[in-house]
Amino acid sequence: MTDPSLFPTGVAYTPAEELIINHIVEKPREFLLQSIQDVAASLGISEATVSRFARHAGFGDFKTLKNAVAARSLGPADKMSASIDEGAGDVQAFLRQQRANIDRTLEGLDEESFAKAVHALVASRRIFLHGKGASACVAELLRFRLNRYGMLVELLPAGGTELMEGLVHAGPSDVLVTFGFQRVSPEGQALLDHGEKVGCTTVLFTDRYVRSVGPRATIELYTYRGEPRAYHSMASAVALVDALVVGIAAQLDGPALETLDRIKELKRAYGHLLAR
Known part of the structure; x- marks a missing residue:
C-alpha cells in the first residue's frame, strides 16, 4: 500500500x-x-x-x-532493481546517466541563488551543516572542504534531540545548511524553522522545483538526482557542493590559499611522525 x-x-x-x-x-x-x-x-x-x-x-x-x-x-531495493534493469549493471550507462543528471541540475539551478549561497557562506561568522542518511556524506565533504579554508564549521548530529545542542548556538551572523532530497526530514524542518526565528541565513539543497509544505529556506539550490523510480546517486549533489566550494575559494582568494599553504607546511614539518 x-x-x-x-x-x-x-x-x-x-x-x-x-x-x-x-x-x-x-x-x-x-x-x-x-x-x-x-x-x-x-x-x-x-x-x-x-x-x-x-x-x-x-x-x-x-x-x-x-x-x-x-x-x-518504492523502497531502496525497488529503486536499485529498476536501475539494474535499465542499465544491466553497465558502468558506462550508469556514468552517462550521472552526467545527464548533472546536466539537468545545471538547467534547473538558479545562478542568482547559487551566488547568494556563496556570498552568505563567505560572510558568515559560523556555518552549521546538517545531513541525514546518504546526504550525511555530502555534508561531511562540505565540512572538510570549508574547514581547510579556515572557516568555522560545525557538523550537527543527524537526528534526535542532540541536534538542538548545536542549533542553540546559531545566531543572525551564521548560516545553516541542510539537505532535503524528496522531502525535508523533521530535523531539517526544525533547522529551517529555527533559522528563520533567529534570523540566520538557511541554505537547502533540494531536488524539488516547488515545495508547498514545510518551512522555506532563505536560499534553495536545485539538484537533480534521477527519476523517482530509479536509484538516486549523490553524484550531482557532490558536483554542486564542489562548485560551491570553488566559488567560495574564489571569493576568499588570498586567505583561503594561505590556510592551504599552512596545512601543507604542517604536513611537511610533521609528516615523518604521522602515518600516511
Missing part, C-alpha cells in the same frame, strides 16, 4: 476519483506500471476522468502523479 496522505484532504472528490485513489493506495506497484488507458480500463471509467483527477488532486498531470506515488511507495 501507499500512504493515503499523498492525496490532499478537504477536496471534493467524485465517486470515480475515489475509485482511483483506492486503486492507487491499495495497488501502488500495479498503478506504476499502468498507462492512463490501463487505469481507465481496469476501473471502468473514462481516460478523461483519470487525467482530470491528476490535476484535481494537485499533481499537474498523470506523469507527475505517478512520480509522486513512486517516491512514496
Whole structure:
C-alpha cells in the first residue's frame, strides 16, 4: 500500500476519483506500471476522468502523479532493481546517466541563488551543516572542504534531540545548511524553522522545483538526482557542493590559499611522525 496522505484532504472528490485513489493506495506497484488507458480500463471509467483527477488532486498531470506515488511507495531495493534493469549493471550507462543528471541540475539551478549561497557562506561568522542518511556524506565533504579554508564549521548530529545542542548556538551572523532530497526530514524542518526565528541565513539543497509544505529556506539550490523510480546517486549533489566550494575559494582568494599553504607546511614539518 501507499500512504493515503499523498492525496490532499478537504477536496471534493467524485465517486470515480475515489475509485482511483483506492486503486492507487491499495495497488501502488500495479498503478506504476499502468498507462492512463490501463487505469481507465481496469476501473471502468473514462481516460478523461483519470487525467482530470491528476490535476484535481494537485499533481499537474498523470506523469507527475505517478512520480509522486513512486517516491512514496518504492523502497531502496525497488529503486536499485529498476536501475539494474535499465542499465544491466553497465558502468558506462550508469556514468552517462550521472552526467545527464548533472546536466539537468545545471538547467534547473538558479545562478542568482547559487551566488547568494556563496556570498552568505563567505560572510558568515559560523556555518552549521546538517545531513541525514546518504546526504550525511555530502555534508561531511562540505565540512572538510570549508574547514581547510579556515572557516568555522560545525557538523550537527543527524537526528534526535542532540541536534538542538548545536542549533542553540546559531545566531543572525551564521548560516545553516541542510539537505532535503524528496522531502525535508523533521530535523531539517526544525533547522529551517529555527533559522528563520533567529534570523540566520538557511541554505537547502533540494531536488524539488516547488515545495508547498514545510518551512522555506532563505536560499534553495536545485539538484537533480534521477527519476523517482530509479536509484538516486549523490553524484550531482557532490558536483554542486564542489562548485560551491570553488566559488567560495574564489571569493576568499588570498586567505583561503594561505590556510592551504599552512596545512601543507604542517604536513611537511610533521609528516615523518604521522602515518600516511
